[in-house]
Amino acid sequence: MDEIKIGIPRGLYYYYDGFFLTDFFKRLGFEVIVSIETNRELINQGNYYASDEMCLSLKTYLGHVAYLKDKCDYLLLMRIDNYGLYDQMCTNFASLYDIVNNLFDLKIIDINIDEKNKQNMLKELIKIGKQFGFKKSKIIETYKISQIKSNKYIKRLKMINNNKLKSNNLKILMVSHPYNLEDRYIGYSIIQYLEEMKIEIVYSYLFDHTNGLSKQYSNNLYWKYSKESIGAIELVKDRIDGVIFISSFPCGPDSLVNELVIRKMNLPYLNLILDDINSLTGTITRLESFIDILYAKS
């Protein structure tokens, strides 16, 4: 029997759980195909399927799904509602399954995460594994091994991120979601530019224990990733020179949370909003003047 091909779109949840999922399904003997890095063509594809007011990240994601459409047997999709009552997700994450299912004619394996109603990753993976004829014990074992491996991987990234804070160069905290920042087409050009300027880039999503710290800025906040982002500001505020907020147009949670944090903190900041008409020149001018200000201050 040929190996079953599972496609994972490189977008949204991929940047959080992609490493784990790839490893897990490879260990079970599937062939895992991750879509290529974002490019112009993919975004155009996404625009074709999406309705025009959707946010850039979702459009990109749909582009990746379109890329995988004919290349895999099953599409692996995570539908995340919440990780608890006060750790909810943006509604786009919650509606992902229904959007993709209605727009594309695909076989979908969906992982539904809704911890408020006791639906977590392991439970869903056991359910999926059983459909393909794996034993429960085998799945749990693989789950544990993959979990350890991915934790190691993330721990290493976090350590690198933490060490950057000790550097003597100018240090800037990037407050953003990894699916914007690590995307080659969307946020990567900004990172590249800053690295050329010999600036240490600290990522807001690569810290431990930031969730609770968000209380310093906001009591009622209930989006998990936003909480972690602004918790990171509180954690490192004395050790960095400036903050750059990067959000995709028109991100729901960011529109409110970033505004609130900007009003409450007193660090130099730059608020960048990215859309798919990506003219880098304008962005770079703003980055340049921001860095000049930081140098003048320190």
Added chain:
Amino acid sequence: MLKAKLIAFPQMGDYHVPIKYLLKNISDSIIIDAPNITAKTIELGNRYSPEFVCTPFKYTLGTYIECLELGANVLIQLGGGCRYGYYSELQEQILKDLGYNFILINLITAGRANFKDIIKKIKKIGKINYFKALAYLFITIKMIKYMDKIDVYIRENMGFELEKNSFKNLKEEMLVSFSNITSYLDLRKKYKQYYNKFKSLSIDKPDDCLKVAIIGELYTIMEPFANYELEAELARNRVSITRYTNADYLMFKKKRAIQKFLKLSHYVKYRMGADASDNVYRCEYLCQHHYDGIIHIKSSFCTPEIAIMPIISKICGKYKVPLLFFSFDANTSEVGMKTRLEAFYDMLKMKRNK
């Protein structure tokens, strides 16, 4: 602590009548009537809001500023299942930065009402007799239910009135008399009385009249100013209107209904946030029940509703039911909206005559 309490809350449709009735009876504070939303309100809200926040934020912020100018010092905000639940914290910060002194009470966070929290917050307004409060809460809820029931009848028949504005005038009369009721029995009596009055208004409704349903985001649907009086405009064209979203549904029926909808629907499997999955099911239901057209309205940047737009176009395409999208912003042109609505109406009529 602030001295005299002047309470204000944002406008939404006619629901200021029951809410004002409740507040008036359970607390000794003065209630400030929020001024009607005008172009000035929107401009005020727009000026101080973040760039791409959804429109209800701007409307309510504008209303708050106008109320604070009138002297209010206690503001009340609700919350919902999407971004709406987070409005209050940012609005509080924006208004504080503008130099106003007030307390903001948010009743729902993270899509769930926390009673302990609410009672703690209500204590800030002043002393309240809880038994009395419960009794008045019951009357208020009943009043909302009655109002919604009458609204359903009005929507279906308003377009066929023989005497111009007869429905509108009678409704205004009803709201005034509802705001002056003394007890639950009084409310019931008045409800029955007005229900009969509405039934006896003369209409000329053909059996095969055009039926149009409105679905979409809750604030834009329920606040007539936010949708540029879409319902009245439709009624002028002699159309019978159906709309499911109202306070009664959102507060009491939704929790159970949504489980049923997810099971029945062929197009949606999970909850998609706010009212999105309800609307997908509704759209399918309306198509199956031979409605002539569906209008989907929302404020710009409403994430859950944007997500369902491709799905409902797919459903309407399958059943061949005309569908019209409206996205309302602070600077939507009313003329443009009317033109599109007229074209839509003409199309429905042509489709009928074919």
